[in-house]
Amino acid sequence: KAGVTQTPRYLIKTRGQQVTLSCSPISGHRSVSWYQQTPGQGLQFLFEYFSETQRNKGNFPGRFSGRQFSNSRSEMNVSTLELGDSALYLCASSSLQGKAEQYFGPGTRLTVT
Amino acid sequence: DAKTTQPPSMDCAEGRAANLPCNHSTISGNEYVYWYRQIHSQGPQYIIHGLKNNETNEMASLIITEDRKSSTLILPHATLRDTAVYYCIVALAGNMLTFGGGTRLMVKP
Numbered sequence: 001k002a003g004v005t006q007t008p009r010y011l012i013k014t015r016g017q018q019v020t021l022s023c024s025p026i027s028g029h030r031s032v033s034w035y036q037q038t039p040g041q042g043l044q045f046l047f048e049y050f051s052e053t054q055r056n057k058g059n060f061p062g063r064f065s066g067r068q069f070s071n072s073r074s075e076m077n078v079s080t081l082e083l084g085d086s087a088l089y090l091c092a093s094s095s096l097q098g099k100a101e102q103y104f105g106p107g108t109r110l111t112v113t
Numbered sequence: 114d115a116k117t118t119q120p121p122s123m124d125c126a127e128g129r130a131a132n133l134p135c136n137h138s139t140i141s142g143n144e145y146v147y148w149y150r151q152i153h154s155q156g157p158q159y160i161i162h163g164l165k166n167n168e169t170n171e172m173a174s175l176i177i178t179e180d181r182k183s184s185t186l187i188l189p190h191a192t193l194r195d196t197a198v199y200y201c202i203v204a205l206a207g208n209m210l211t212f213g214g215g216t217r218l219m220v221k222p
Binding site: 035042044048058092101103105 | 158214
């Protein structure tokens, strides 16, 4: 069974731009969660989607948004990028909503200059 | 979610058991203990979880004290590939994961 895939793996953007990251969960998994990892703050939960609806949200500004499609694939969008948004963005899937046994993708490394 | 406390780093000799402790003194009765690890440049990997009883799978064993205020993850025969950051997380079933600083385990030849 294929694992969680994330595209692109690396991305460089400039301040003020926006970015869209994509995540394809494990086949059959319907829940997708997003996390941000930085050296200073560690791994932080962004949001979770299940059946195309956001079920949980972390403490991030409204510039961070996401969506989930009917095939469970998910996208995350960050608008008006700031230098502090430079991070590894991780996507995780699980078979049920909010199930803590999650399977992570390799992440997208975003650099904002 | 209850907060966890882990040592920032540990060393272990290759082939020996690695015992990683975690304190979670404020855990509530329906919160689970989860362990994940993150090998350099990869996404976190689920290892094991438990509520009250000790658990074992092909990767590791989880020992939870009777009062549930602490737990130990045991890697029975550590290899160099087990070098990673290990995260102990306490969470309600069906809740988001809150990662702390974890323990950086270095397995040495």
